Amino acid sequence: xxxxxxxxxxxxxxxxxxxxxxxxxxxxxxxxxxxxxxxxxxxxxxxxxxxxxxxxxxxxxxxxxxxxxxxxxxxxxxxxxxxxxxxxxxxxxxxxxxxxxxxxxxxxxxxxxxxxxxxxxxxxxxxxxxxxxxxxxxxxxxxxxxxxxxxxxxxxxxxxxxxxxxxxxxxxxxxxxxxxxxxxxxxxxxxxxxxxxxxxxxxxxxxxxxxxxxxxxxxxxxxxxxxxxxxxxxxxxxxxxxxxxxxxxxxxxxxxxxxxxxxxxxxxxxxxxxxxxxxxxxxxxxxxxxxxxxxxxxxxxxxxxxxxxxxxxxxxxxxxxxxxxxxxxxxxxxxxxxxxxxxxxxxxxxxxxx
Numbered sequence: 001x002x003x004x005x006x007x008x009x010x011x012x013x014x015x016x017x018x019x020x021x022x023x024x025x026x027x028x029x030x031x032x033x034x035x036x037x038x039x040x041x042x043x044x045x046x047x048x049x050x051x052x053x054x055x056x057x058x059x060x061x062x063x064x065x066x067x068x069x070x071x072x073x074x075x076x077x078x079x080x081x082x083x084x085x086x087x088x089x090x091x092x093x094x095x096x097x098x099x100x101x102x103x104x105x106x107x108x109x110x111x112x113x114x115x116x117x118x119x120x121x122x123x124x125x126x127x128x129x130x131x132x133x134x135x136x137x138x139x140x141x142x143x144x145x146x147x148x149x150x151x152x153x154x155x156x157x158x159x160x161x162x163x164x165x166x167x168x169x170x171x172x173x174x175x176x177x178x179x180x181x182x183x184x185x186x187x188x189x190x191x192x193x194x195x196x197x198x199x200x201x202x203x204x205x206x207x208x209x210x211x212x213x214x215x216x217x218x219x220x221x222x223x224x225x226x227x228x229x230x231x232x233x234x235x236x237x238x239x240x241x242x243x244x245x246x247x248x249x250x251x252x253x254x255x256x257x258x259x260x261x262x263x264x265x266x267x268x269x270x271x272x273x274x275x276x277x278x279x280x281x282x283x284x285x286x287x288x289x290x291x292x293x294x295x296x297x298x299x300x301x302x303x304x305x306x307x308x309x310x311x312x313x314x315x316x317x318x319x320x321x322x323x324x325x326x327x328x329x330x331x332x333x334x335x336x337x338x339x340x341x342x343x344x345x346x347x348x349x350x351x352x353x354x
Contacts, residue, residue: 001104002131003035008139009104009166010034010097015143016159017093019151021085027146030097037065037101047310049254049292052279053111053261060102061116069094107170109201109281111261122261126201126281127173133205138165173207176227180210183225187232188214193221199265204284204323209330213280215265218242222285222339224326229333236339239347241268248275248295252306255294269347273297275304276313278346284326286342287318314350 014022014030022029040059045051058064073091083090106112108130111122128135142162146155180200188195195214203209203224212233214221220240223233245268249255258266258277267278274297279290291313295304322342329335345352 001108001128002136003038005131005136005139006034006038006101006104007031008136008143008162009100011143011146012139012159012162013096013100014093015146015151016156016163017089017096018085019146019156019159021083023151024147026151027143030093031143033094033097034101036098047254047308048312049257049294049310052290053257056102056105056110056112056122058113058116060105060112060114062099062102062114064116065098065102066095069098104170107173121263124281125174125177126199127177128170128207129202129204131205132202132207134207135166135169138162138169173202176202176207176210179227180212180225183229183232184212184214184223187212187223187235188221190232191221191235193235195221197264199281201281203326203330206327206330209326211285213265215240218244220267220280222343224329224337224339226330226333228331231333238267238340238343240266241270242266244268244270245275245277248304249306252294254292254307254310258292267346270297271347272349273299274307284318284322284342285339286322286345287315288346289315291315316345316350 008031010033011027011031014026014033017026019026037059040055040057045054069091072094073087076090077087102112102114106114106123107125107128109124109126110130111124113122139162142158145158149155151159177200181198184198184200193214193216195216197215199213200210203211208228209224209226212223212225214235218240219237221235221237223235225233255277258279262279262281265280267280269276269278274293275295277292277294278288280288283289292310293307293313294310295306297304325335325337329337
């Protein structure tokens with residue numbers, strides 16, 4: 001989730017747990033501590049693919065954060081001032097502030113390695129967009145009220161209410177996930193498609209309209225489905241070029257890393273003599289922020305060579321008109337959006353995507 005959401009979540013947790021003794025400082029301490037797992041973005045893992053796939057790695061491991069909470073609690077109790085609350089309450093507070101960060105992240109589509117160093121795939125429940133105002137607002141309101149009036153009786157109630165409302169909303173997103181996947185399965189059966197992998201996630205800033213994807217060899221299908229729809233989505237076939245890319249990218253560690261991290265939810269395009277991989281899970285149709293050139297054609301020959309040091313492929317800003325169209329589609333099942341048209345720029349050079 002975005003940094004603001006992580007800050008207000010950590011603030012409300014520590015405010016609810018220790019606000020009676022720490023006062024407003026609990027909100028500040030909790031907000032700062034909650035940002036700690038994301039400090040791994042300051043690390044350089046070698047190239048763009050590594051930076052993407054190692055983010056939310058060790059720093060988001062429940063094992064690492066539990067150990068860190070224990071060490072911090074011991075140090076604070078040993079060297080900090082005498083306080084009225086117990087060491088167990090302090091430890092539980094630190095544990096909740098730290099561990100709710102990656103747990104919340106795991107509900108997004110990115111992928112969070114909760115069980116690092118175990119060799120398990122990243123957890124990506126994909127039931128909430130990375131920025132969702134309806135989740136953030138109750139926590140933000142609770143923090144601001146607590147800072148204004150303090151954490152006495154009414155201020156504490158605001159923390160409890162903010163945590164309860166945001167948690168209920170997060171739980172409701174699982175219902176949206178079930179709805180979207182049920183509608184996707186119905187559409188696949190109706191169109192006779194045998195998908196190898198499927199994926200669903202809410203469209204930006206809401207959980208009313210969902211984007212569904214089905215991988216089928218060298219093509220994939222996309223559709224949109226809303227809570228207000230009365231029938232399964234119409235799936236549009238889009239090119240994926242997976243077989244051609246697999247032949248070219250054999251031996252590429254970046255290619256294999258991306259396949260593992262995304263569970264093979266990838267699209268490949270030959271653009272300006274470079275093979276570009278696109279993570280289809282993130283962003284929205286036609287706008288995917290994580291794209292990488294993994295190989296290039298050798299000038300003057302038909303051969304290709306792998307790109308050892310990958311960089312992010314240039315991505316134009318998100319199309320505001322597309323966001324408005326998605327908003328209209330969420331409320332009107334008959335509002336027509338051509339996903340093929342939205343996705344068409346993915347095969348174009350960056351200077352032609354404006």
